[in-house]
Amino acid sequence: MWITNAYAQAPGATADPTGGLMQLLPLILMFVVIWFLMIRPQMKRAKEHKQMLEALKVGDEVLTQGGIIGIVRAIDDQFVTVEIAKGVEVVVQKPTILAVLVKGTVKHL
Template sequence: MFISNAFAQGAPASDPTGGLMQLLPIILMFVVLWFLMVRPQMKRAKEHKAMIQSLSKGDEVVTQGGIAGRITEIDNDFVRVEIAKGVEVTVQKPTIAAVLPKGTLKNF
């Protein structure tokens, strides 16, 4: 009378792919993200680690802060860099951004 009858709906049609087609764009997005962002970053980190391991006394380097100098002493975690005649600073190894070609500091 006042309340209408409620009938159960039929079962939804089953997806023959098992819902894989709905997840495919998300999976594809993660694959693209991996190749465009994560993988190159891992490659750069590996190259930086190899550069840090190959540092030697006398190398001319630039720190991440932009200080250029010549390595005078190498410790396990720290490097002493001569930035001017008689002026040395101690920096952590990971802060070395680049190794310069020999003779670069003579041009400054």
């Protein structure tokens, strides 16, 4: 005959005792490392930035993401008016405020 007989294996004879968990372990460890090295610090910075924007008040000296330094003259829900020179005011979106500077950084506008 040309065809050989095929016999079934005994059930459970070659079953993995860990249930395949050892195959997923490297993937799980990689996710944990990425979480602690990348995602968690980014969430912390985002939370600090949100708190800084909530504490923003008129008269604060700020730095925008575009590199503009000025004094806050008005605050809206989404926008901030920043005076960058005497009589020159620009309106920027609130999230573009990068940092609140120490008082006295901007001497004379």
